């Protein structure tokens with residue numbers, strides 16, 4: 001069954017057609033990779049899922065409910081979390097606070113006026129946040145300013161901020177960009193491990209190792225349209241993909 | 252009907268001043284990305300250039316007053332009058348327009364010094380910090396002027412020939428009875444001229460084209476290898492001169508005092524926001540619009556219906572516009588958001 | 590450099606980069622609070638050597654301390670720069686004076702009304718202004734404050750008594766106080782007169798309460814959420830927070846602090862004027878907060894105290910006083926110094942303020958608190974270097 005169902009989504013920027021009749025079905029519990037050359041519209045598509053952009057036409061349905069016309073925070077509360085292409089973290093806060101905040105959002109909802117309790121008196125939130133930081137390998141840096149992290153660490157932090165919410169659907173926009181080989185492998189490991197928790201994931205990646213290790217299904221986008229979709233093996237052999245994506249070179 | 256035309260005219264010259272200040276603010280904001288809370292102080296400095304020129308021209312010598320016969324009396328006679336006679340007297344009479352000779356170089360200097368000495372260090376800092384540091388500078392400038400010129404408004408009359416009123420009614424075929432001070436008409440024409448000059452400069456010179464491109468997309472222009480920095484310094488200078496001239500010419504309408512800058516600044520910021528942060532056309536449009544609205548709101552007939560409306564109209568318009576059109580009348584997307 | 594030194598240096602840096610609301614333990618907070626409370630209550634004692642122990646001035650320290658703490662809850666935590674907070678100060682004053690006129694000279698109802706009235710006012714203004722961010726927000730708050738100020742001078746004269754200001758009068762009803770005695774009454778706390786030092790103690794207790802509440806807010810999940818909004822509002826939306834009610838709550842709370850400060854002004858001197866609402870007054874509280882240290886608990890109080898202290902000192906200076914100060918110099922130098930310093934004191938006090946303000950924003954954006962932090966970091970570093 002598709003947890004996310006995208007039908008006929010179009011988006012224009014001025015004269016530019018960034019998305020052209022995109023259809024996409026993401027199976028519950030699967031890892032769905034979206035690949036394609038720069039400017040293909042991959043990030044734009046994710047923006048339509050989280051309420052950053054409103055498609056001109058088409059529908060986006062998550063768990064049977066439309067995601068269009070509702071606010072980003074409502075979409076998140078429905079169980080969709082996102083790692084952005086350029087890390088969006090709380091640079092002025094410590095790592096542990098960065099992770100506690102989404103944990104509070106998950107526990108308390110979109111608004112709760114808790115003026116009087118001490119943040120560190122919420123032991124379950126703290127423990128959960130620390131466990132997730134441990135998972136992504138940032139536990140020893142938990143009191144540092146998030147702004148002082150390396151790019152790769154920022155990505156991992158952002159991933160932790162999503163994981164702590166235990167989302168139903170996790171959107172990852174180039175989660176390993178800017179990481180060393182070793183870090184990339186660590187991230188693959190981590191994503192595989194959390195795969196066991198049954199979180200559905202959409203991964204945008206340029207790194208083919210990551211894509212072919214993780215993905216169950218791959219959609220290929222070019223110039224705003226999905227030009228191919230299928231299992232990794234089928235995509236590897238698809239000549240249209242090779243031409244559009246790699247200009248003929250072999251995957 | 253006559254009253255309405257008169258009020259519209261009344262609003263236009265004030266609107267001209269708003270527009271000129273707002274134009275400079277927008278130029279600075281659009282190119283340098285800096286919110287300049289000291290811009291009102293520049294307007295005020297311009298006004299005091301006129302005061303200074305008047306003081307220089309009327310530097311006087313004490314001589315014996317022979318018209319008083321029964322005791323020894325002295326009177327002050329300006330040197331100019333002593334040296335040049337009637338010509339000297341005429342020069343004094345024209346001190347406000349003559350002040351242009353002082354205002355342009357002085358304001359240019361102030362603008363350049365301000366940009367190089369302070370503002371350039373704030374390009375990369377938050378808007379809040381820009382507001383705060385220029386606010387501090389505005390206080391400093393204002394207090395210096397206060398300690399030099401005192402706290403009271405200083406009358407700086409317009410030249411005698413234009414001190415009367417024009418029969419505007421006759422010009423536009425309304426019959427008579429519609430008189431309007433010459434100087435205010437001059438101010439209106441003057442502000443339109445300056446606005447036209449700035450727009451022409453931006454449209455028809457290569458320098459202006461680069462500046463406009465910079466307002467659209469600062470990074471790209473920087474990448475083209477053009478020395479944007481130097482141009483931006485000059486833009487700041489130009490904005491300072493525009494504000495200064497606006498202040499200088501306004502002195503016959505409103506005798507300048509040290510806090511006139513702040514009064515105008517607050518209103519001009521409202522103008523900029525209503526026009527749309529970053530839009531030059533918006534700044535001019537909103538300047539005149541708010542000037543006229545303010546003038547209409549101060550008519551007795553209007554005040555009788557909505558008491559106090561004249562006091563708040565400008566702010567009220569700002570609130571409404573920002574709710575209905577978040578980016579102002581002609582604002583672009585993505586400017587000053589977040 | 591030895592490995593050990595490198596290690597200490599690194600540890601020193603890590604310690605310096607720990608954000609405030611994070612590791613501070615409940616215990617250290619309460620110790621700091623106790624020290625603060627004692628320091629505030631004993632202000633008349635330890636401030637008298639520098640000539641600042643008298644009631645009028647210590648009252649001002651406490652009142653503006655409250656105003657600045659409240660302002661900091663909005664600006665320091667959420668980053669929204671309001672240029673109209675003086676409006677709430679004014680509303681608090683008017684409400685308190687009306688309470689004195691209509692109900693009773695007791696200060697408790699006056700403070701309650703002041704806080705409530707400004708809270709409601711802040712709710713209205715905040716609801717509209719917070720739909721915008723950045724400079725648009727600043728301009729909207731400025732616009733509302735200027736409207737209030739202008740209206741207070743014109744059509745609202747029946748409520749504000751226009752330029753004269755709202756004052757007590759002999760024929761005021763004061764329904765709870767019973768028949769008036771001869772002359773204008775003074776403010777009381779359940780029968781005890783609250784002018785002079787008693788008035789100060791009312792203000793001081795309120796300052797301590799205000800500090801405690803601000804401390805709780807800063808350490809609470811709500812406070813952390815506000816800091817996160819300041820850091821990255823965009824992220825907050827995608828993290829599942831509806832940020833508007835959070836910022837609105839912060840705005841209202843900080844408006845209520847301003848209202849409390851305003852009503853205390855009326856407590857120590859029962860009159861209210863519109864000039865309290867002017868935007869220059871809004872600018873002053875911004876300045877206090879920045880000078881002390883935006884986002885810190887103690888900073889705004891320090892900033893308020895420093896500004897009010899120097900305003901008091903500097904504006905009282907005249908050339909004779911200056912002459913006496915530079916008495917030890919030869920006559921020529923003495924005159925020179927007097928001429929040089931003259932523009933900065935007395936009437937020119939604002940010039941000093943403007944210069945200090947610029948210097949702080951340029952060189953010490955974290956204010957006095959950052960300065961203290963830097964100095965103590967240097968001391969502890971040199972001490973640990975010596976010991977290793």
Ligand SMILES: Nc1ncnc2c1ncn2[C@@H]1O[C@H](COP(=O)(O)OP(=O)(O)OP(=O)(O)O)[C@@H](O)[C@H]1O
Pocket residue numbers: 013016018036037038039040041042043044045085
């Ligand atoms: N807000 C916007 N306004 C105008 N054009 C946009 C906007 N966002 C994206 N675009 C354009 O839409 C096209 C698709 O961009 P998008 O970021 O979705 O590509 P992408 O597939 O994510 O590329 P990459 O692999 O480089 O991240 C690009 O040409 C881009 O310039």
Ligand SMILES: [Mg+2]
Pocket residue numbers: 042043044085173
């Ligand atoms: Mg992308």
